[in-house]
Amino acid sequence: MNALDFSPALKELLSSNQLVGKSGKSFDNLGSRSTFNNLVVLRNLFLALKPARTLEIGLAFGASSLIFTESHRELNRPPQKQHIAIDPFQSDYWDACGLMVNERAGLGGYLELVERYSCFELPALAQKNLKFGLVYVDGSHQFEDVFVDFYFINRLVEDGGIVAFDDSSDRQVAKVLRFIDANLNSGWERVDLAPFRADGGKSLKWRVGGLLGKQQLVAYKKIGNGLRNADDAFKQF
Numbered sequence: 001m002n003a004l005d006f007s008p009a010l011k012e013l014l015s016s017n018q019l020v021g022k023s024g025k026s027f028d029n030l031g032s033r034s035t036f037n038n039l040v041v042l043r044n045l046f047l048a049l050k051p052a053r054t055l056e057i058g059l060a061f062g063a064s065s066l067i068f069t070e071s072h073r074e075l076n077r078p079p080q081k082q083h084i085a086i087d088p089f090q091s092d093y094w095d096a097c098g099l100m101v102n103e104r105a106g107l108g109g110y111l112e113l114v115e116r117y118s119c120f121e122l123p124a125l126a127q128k129n130l131k132f133g134l135v136y137v138d139g140s141h142q143f144e145d146v147f148v149d150f151y152f153i154n155r156l157v158e159d160g161g162i163v164a165f166d167d168s169s170d171r172q173v174a175k176v177l178r179f180i181d182a183n184l185n186s187g188w189e190r191v192d193l194a195p196f197r198a199d200g201g202k203s204l205k206w207r208v209g210g211l212l213g214k215q216q217l218v219a220y221k222k223i224g225n226g227l228r229n230a231d232d233a234f235k236q237f
């Protein structure tokens with residue numbers, strides 16, 4: 001499997017300028033799709049980890065979901081809803097576009113769409129004791145939502161699994177990442193994404209972004225118990 005061999009469905013979605021939803025709603029601004037670089041990194045992380053279960057917050061037009069569902073299929077796994085996508089606005093605002101791109105590609109069996117706010121669904125998944133090998137956080141970008149998302153993702157990622165955050169240089173997302181770096185670094189370590197990028201991390205813009213702490217995608221690997229003890233020091237972030 002090659003990192004750049006995006007499937008026809010994903011290529012078509014990325015090259016589209018317009019999408020039409022289930023009830024005929026037309027979208028001509030498709031700017032919410034994850035970037036090419038994010039998608040390549042997610043795909044390469046998937047190929048490295050071969051996670052049995054994957055999870056994402058934020059389905060929208062379904063670009064990132066196709067990375068997960070197609071990759072599960074490529075591993076010849078029978079469709080068992082291995083990928084969960086949480087998005088409360090999929091049927092309503094997005095007119096089911098993300099669901100439809102998966103169904104049109106014959107990938108509906110790999111996708112479980114949960115139309116709830118992530119703050120309600122993530123605790124439900126944790127209560128079921130489900131574990132995920134790769135999680136993509138691309139839902140609400142408000143500090144309190146991302147913080148709550150991570151609170152539960154901390155419990156949902158299996159040992160050695162990875163969580164990746166889109167828009168990591170957004171100051172609300174970045175604040176959550178500083179909390180992880182300062183206070184949960186015995187459980188989580190940042191992943192060097194250079195080997196997972198199409199350019200192998202050679203892009204000057206990307207390297208400068210790294211030095212300035214301004215990269216779009218930041219990922220953490222679970223290396224231990226991410227839970228703090230009551231007497232652990234609480235560091236400023």
Ligand SMILES: C[S@@+](CC[C@H](N)C(=O)[O-])C[C@H]1O[C@@H](n2cnc3c(N)ncnc32)[C@H](O)[C@@H]1O
Nearest residue numbers: 033034058060062063064087089117118139140
């Ligand atoms: C940037 S888009 C996701 C793009 C998608 N990952 C892709 O690659 O095409 C953000 C999505 O988050 C969803 N969203 C916003 N607030 C949310 C919340 N509280 N819980 C879950 N999803 C949320 C929006 O409906 C939207 O679909």
